[in-house]
Amino acid sequence: MAPDLRDPGPAPETGVSPDCGRLTRWQMTHVQDATAAWIRQDSEALLTRYPHIGRAVEAAKAKGRNREAQARAARAAISATPDLVARAAAERGDRVHEFAEAIGKWQLGAVSAGAVDDKRDVLDAHGEGAFADVLMDFWQRWDIQAVANEVTVWNHGLQVAGTLDIVFRAAGRLYVGDFKTKDDRHGLTKPLSPSVGMQLLNALHADEHVTDTERGVWESWPYARPDHLLAIAVSPSAVVPQLINPDTYDRQWATFTHLRGLWQSYRDGDSGSVLRPAQPPPSAARWPDGELVGLPDGVGAGSR
Structure with missing residues (x-):
């Protein structure tokens, strides 16, 4: 049975192990x-x-x-700078993805050309129109014909859900693609992380995909044998598509299933053995429950 989309399970990402709480090099650089x-x-x-x-x-x-x-x-x-930068990047990524999705839906007849224009206007309003320019150029040069957009898929064996950005045909071949907004502070395209391969491999191992989110309708996944998996880096200056090397498919999937197991092990841990209620010391009995107690002599009460 496919999952309830309100709780789709873990996404096919590599960051499934517990967070160590350390500052990454990226965060340290921004600070x-x-x-x-x-x-x-x-x-x-x-x-x-x-x-x-x-x-x-x-x-x-x-x-x-x-x-x-x-x-x-x-x-x-x-x-707070790293969090703000990350949030801004995520919001920009959403706007770029929505523009690409609108193009695909327009090709499929699901939305009008005006819907594409609306998404372009949103990018322009944020000073991000260059992303739209390079995406349209990529679409035309590759002669992309969308087959499906923003598809949620489900793997029964691993009990994992994932979202695929686009399935399309180009030059008679079937591709599953994933868009990544990857630009540096100069607007140039940054290298993609190899982990994008694990995300795309979900397309090869999916069993079902959702066809009606409102009613929770799932059908068999028909695109488990694409010709190529394509990671698509998008910056204001260029779109840089890169194929996932088929020779690495098995190794990457084995890595993903291992990480998925770690995530499940962490989630299944007995939280009761980690966190237990703490009872206040006897001094707390001097005040009735439900009463807020201030510091002596009105310290910390402010000027009121």
């Missing part, structure tokens, strides 16, 4: 760059790349905070 911009008072960088730092400091000033508190606000904003 270091933001720190350097703040120390140097690089007005251009603070305005274009790190406006949140200035906003945090101005908010502290508006509340009458002293210089030490303003510095703490700046440090907190700097620490």
